[in-house]
Amino acid sequence: MKIVVYGLTITSSWGNGHATTYRSLLKALAGRGHQIVFVEKDVEWYRNNRDLPRPAFCSVELYEDWAIEETRLIRHSLDADAAVVGSYFPDAIAASQALFARAKCPVLFYDIDTPITLRKLRESGSTDYVTRRQIPSYSAYLSFTSGPALLELENSFGARRALAFFCSVDPEIYHPTAVKVEFQCALSYLGTYASDRQSKLMNLLNRAAGLLPAERFVVAGPQYPATLEWSGNVQRMVHVPPPDHPTFYSSSRFTLNLTRDNMVAAGYSPSVRLFEASACGVAIISDSWPGLEEFLKPGEEILLPSSDEDVARMLTGISDEERKRMGARARERILATHTSNHRAVEFERIVSECA
Incomplete structure (x- = not known):
């Protein structure tokens, strides 16, 4: 498959848990023969603290202004087999709308912050990265959290499929080592x-x-x-x-x-x-x-x-x-x-x- 991910960051692990989560998953997908494109906003904090600027397992597309570069960035998904929009992606709402309109593949939302998302949806019906009205349009809602949260996403917010999709660990990297x-x-x-x-x-x-x-x-x-x-x-x-x-x-x-x-x-x-x-x-x-x-x-x-x-x-x-x-x-x-x-x-x- 060709998989396009619009996520917070994969190039910098500073101050976030998203980068290592994406690295683990996408490396494994690439190892199974899939082609991965990761779209990331080029923000100063991550630009100054990049510990994996060029991952070997995926290509990275950096951008500065979504409104100017949307056509180029969405084009990656036009021949894709799956598009994924992640929580806290800075332009997630606009990206999702463009994908709903133009992409022919399943569009999935990957929420690495489900409890925070649910709290904000209950309070105001929207977050900075997804709105209540968008949730039914995703082919699947992949949730960091299982349990009652999945039922709430489906019954209260209209998710077609709310599925537990936990983070994971790469055993090639994480294993016992000598003491330092x-x-x-x-x-x-x-x-x-x-x-x-x-x-x-x-x-x-x-x-x-x-x-x-x-x-x-x-x-x-x-x-x-x-x-x-x-x-x-x-x-x-x-x-x-x-x-x-x-x-x-x-x-x-x-x-x-x-x-x-x-x-x-x-x-x-x-x-x-x-x-x-x-x-x-x-x-x-x-x-x-x-x-x-x-x-x-x-x-x-x-x-x-x-x-x-x-x-x-x-x-x-x-x-x-x-x-x-x-x-x-x-x-x-x-x-x-x-x-x-x-x-x-x-x-x-x-x-x-x-x-």
Whole structure:
């Protein structure tokens, strides 16, 4: 197939989870013989922080002004077998309208932010990247979130097919590696700053660090306010590039997974970081949300503390043997169902059904 994707970014992983999600899926699709074109707006933030400017598995079309360049950008889809518009693509609403009018292939919406989308649709009927009126026109609505969200998309907003389409992990990239002293720690966290995650990060990591002053903790990710007060044994790293993520996880005895409020409320919304950490075999400590047990089994494949004291007890009371067994079980579970190749096969089936 020829597949054209209009997405937020694939060239830069700075400050977003979209790039690694697209990279995993599109690499697998290309490996299965498909031709991929990725359309991305050339914005300053990503232009200055591109860590994959020329992917080997797809061609990238950058543009500056949709109104001026729409004809050229839509032309890519006129002979395509599938067109995909992603959440937070800056010109998604205009692109979707043009595709509905001109494309002869299935047009799919890929929502990597379903809980946020649903909240905005309930409040105003529109987001910056999709409107309520557009949803019934997509051949399928691919959702980052499963569970009740799928029924709401179909019953309340008219989606023809609302289908769970989770992120995935590339096992060729994400796997256990040798420990690197730079990243070595008792507990790590990798993620961009988000105000609705920060209180959990301070409670479960920063306060736990205060209880264990002899241990080292690492928080990696951009956009954290300089005013935050970290425990003296917490090291901040502004950015860890994706090629270093496997080593980052493999060098942590445990890593922390945290979920934004909208995702917790919706449930059934596993992050790409959860899958990537699992594939690296690191033991994961996480907040709790509805549906988590469908991905990893609490107590055996993932740990769910209720306080900083719980975290401290986990870090000091679980033996290295049990920690490694837990990481291995999580790795086995995720690689059985959530690799990029699994998701590519799902995508092929969905397009076939839509066509």
